[in-house]
Amino acid sequence: MTSTDDTGAMAPLKRPARWHILxxxxxxxxxxxxxxxxxxxxxxxxxxxxxxxxxxxxxxxLGNFKVLFGDARWAADFWNALKNNLIFFAVHMLVQNPIGVALAAMLSIPKLRFASFYRTAIFLPTLLSFVIVGFIWKLILSPLWGVAPWLMSLVGAKGLFLPWLGLPSTALVTVSLISVWQYVGIPMMLIYAALLNIPDEVIEAAECDGITGWAQFWKIKLPLILPAIGIISILTFVGNFNAFDLVYTVQGALAGPDGSTDILGTLLYRTFFGFQLQLGDRSMGATIATVMFLIILAGVSLYLFIIQRRIRRYQF
Incomplete structure (x- = not known):
């Protein structure tokens, strides 16, 4: 923008200082x-x-890092927690997010009845406290007073019931699926919003070309919501590697049985604050927290600088 001074020359118009933003x-x-x-x-x-x-x-x-990775006891606990964290993340990526996408696709069907009820019912567990969720599922899956054996007996499958939270081979997957049940509403709502954001002209053009139903979703809608799926993936990564509350509620600070559900969050808690007869070590706790921060930073950087650039072309 310009203005005219006394000599008739064009001078740039000075913008007022936007000090109110600061x-x-x-x-x-x-x-x-x-x-x-x-x-x-x-x-x-x-x-x-x-x-x-x-x-x-x-x-x-870097002496604390040498102890964490070099000492046999510390290294065994750390690599076990990291392995469990990767499994915890993989279950969410392979189960939670695909189910969220499928639910969002079904809820976006124009003629679907009671869609608002379904959205509310699926999203409601995300509003519950993790303490309530953990306590409820411990009651449901308890082999002594849980309702799971009784429900399975109604369909003649009581013989398949196992104490899934008490077996080292199934405890981690069970806790992961409980977390999936609680938080599947978040990717569902984000993908649902992305589907509603697709212009009607694109859908009408696809229908004119004879692309309808699930073919329309796979060929037209799915490529257009890839940026939203990328955001959900990185949020899942950050949330899972910061996870602590649900595992602590369901399995306790020791993350049993035999450390089978121990993740980086529970290892950090026991190391920093101590537990039972174990004294807390602030320096080693900070070391584990620093490694967690570096892992999350590496994952976020990978997404921002490599993956996001490849899927940006699908955005409107």
Whole structure:
């Protein structure tokens, strides 16, 4: 934009300073810095120190990381937790997200009756506290007073019932499926919103070409919602590698049986705060938290700089 000065020459029009933006952002920046940024840097800094018996911190550099990966006991616990975390994430990616996409596709059918009821019923578990969810499913799956054996007996399958939460071979998958049941409504709603955002002109053009039904979903709609699926995938990755609450509620801090449900979150909790006769070690806890942060940072960077660039062309 330009204006005319006294000599008749064109001069650029000065825009007023938008100082009010800084005023509105300052409270949020202060709170975010206190709650997120400062604890993050303090954790990274604490991972480089060790505390002596006298309680004085001593700088050890990467010594704590050498202990975490080099000491037999620490390394066994860490790699077991990381393996379980990867399985926990894989169950969500292979079960939760595809079911969420399928539910969203069915709910987006124009002539579907009671669609709003289905959306509410499926999304409702995400509003429940993880304590309530964990307690409910422990009651359902209990071999002593649970309702699962009785329900399976109604269909003649009581012989197939097992104490899934009490067996090392099935406990992790069972906890993962409980988490899927609780949070499947989130990818469903995000994909549903992405499907509603597809322009009607695209759908009408596909119908004119004879592409209808599920063929329309696979050939037209699915490529267009790939950005939303990418966002859901990275949110699932971050959420699963930060997971702690549901495993702690269902299996306790020891994440039994025999550590079969132990993930990085529960390992961090026991290491930092201690448990039963085990004393807490803040330095090693911060070291595990730093490794978790680096894993999540690597996954998010991979998505932002590689995957997102490849699927951006599908966005309108």
């Amino acid at each position: 005023v509105f952002l300052t409270p949020a920046l202060i709170i975010y810095t206190i709650v997120m940024i400062l604890p993050l840097f303090q954790t990274l800094w604490l991972s480089l120190f060790n505390v002596t018996k006298e309680g004085t911190p001593v700088f050890v550099g």
